[in-house]
Amino acid sequence: MAAVSESEPPVFPTRFRQPFGDPLQALCTSYHVGQPLTQLVAGAYIPDTIDMEVIYIAHMPTHALVILNASDTAPADSTPIVAPIDIFAFNKVFNTDILRLPERTFTPTPDCRTCVPHLDSVRNMYAVSLPTIVVHASDPASVPLLLLFALWNHLPAPPPLDPSRPPSPVISSIEIAEALPRSVPSTPPPTPTSSISQPSIAIPPPPTPVVCTGLLATYLLPIQVIEEFPSAPAMAEAMARTCSPREVDACAAHSSKLWQNVLAFAPRDEAILQIVQVAWEVSREASKMLERHYEARRAMRRAARTRQAQPSTPTTPTAAAPVPQATS
Secondary structure, three states: OOOOOOOOOOEOOOOOOOOOOOHHHHHHHHOOEEEEOOOOOOOOOOOOEEEEEEOEEOOOOOEEEEEEEOOOOOOOOOOOEEEEEOHHHHHHHEOHHHHOOOOOOOOOOOOOOOOOOEEEOOOOEEEEEEEEEEEEEOOHHHHHHHHHHHOHHHOOOOOOOOOOOOOOOOOOHHHHHHHOOOOOOOOOOOOOOOOOEOOEEOOOOOOOEOOOHHHHHHHOOOHHHHOOOOOHHHHHHHHHHHOOHHHHHHHHHHHHHHHHHHHHHOEOOHHHHHHHHHHHHHHHHHHHHHHHHHHHHHHHHHHHHHHHHOOOOOOOOOOOOOOOOOOO
């Protein structure tokens, strides 16, 4: 959990819900960058560096993680996902011996400041060039969610619960030069014009939200199911009772894909492994419950149709018993 100063009380969520709408956007916001400016195409060559827009001139990421789809059934037009990371934090929270990063990965020294913001005169904005690390995942769409919760304690600026693009006030070139690392040449960039998208100097961030690893479950299971934790049978029963078969199948598929990414990236936090594993097992058990329920209903309907199709057996009327005669 990110450290919170004593003067700023932590902001607790008012209700149990997903803390971020878009995990990839929240991850980019925490590293003070926007979307990648380099367009990548599936199946094409991945460049050694990728430019990303700078939102705040502050702590920059060291690398751009390019996530490709490892599935054989992946669509040909799937666009690779680019996520900013700090390689030092990444190596702390993931078992890189299992992940096996490419050998060409550039690992800067702790005091290296090669990935610094610069003025891109072509795009009229400030950008940062990041070395690329290419990895393959069975479900690239869920990797940013895994990165966000695994790297949460190491993020330079944890995003607010509802991340939005911060304002871009106009700043002078002197302020920009003072904000850049010392290893950058002392010549300040030209004075920006009003047409250039301006990043803002690092300002005091909003109160750090309290986000625990347990909130990862909100992306995997409905709230009414999570409320039955820690009883897995009760969670599966609640899911089978309150969710439609399509919703259960969607949760099971999402949990299964994220579980495959967990096995591939090998996060060191066992809580993440347990949450994803429980969500997958609960979804699978709920799916089995629904299947047994609907199979029993189908069996009852088949039995009813069988009874209706059988001809009714005519009953032979019995002769009335003779009335006994009174004897004289």
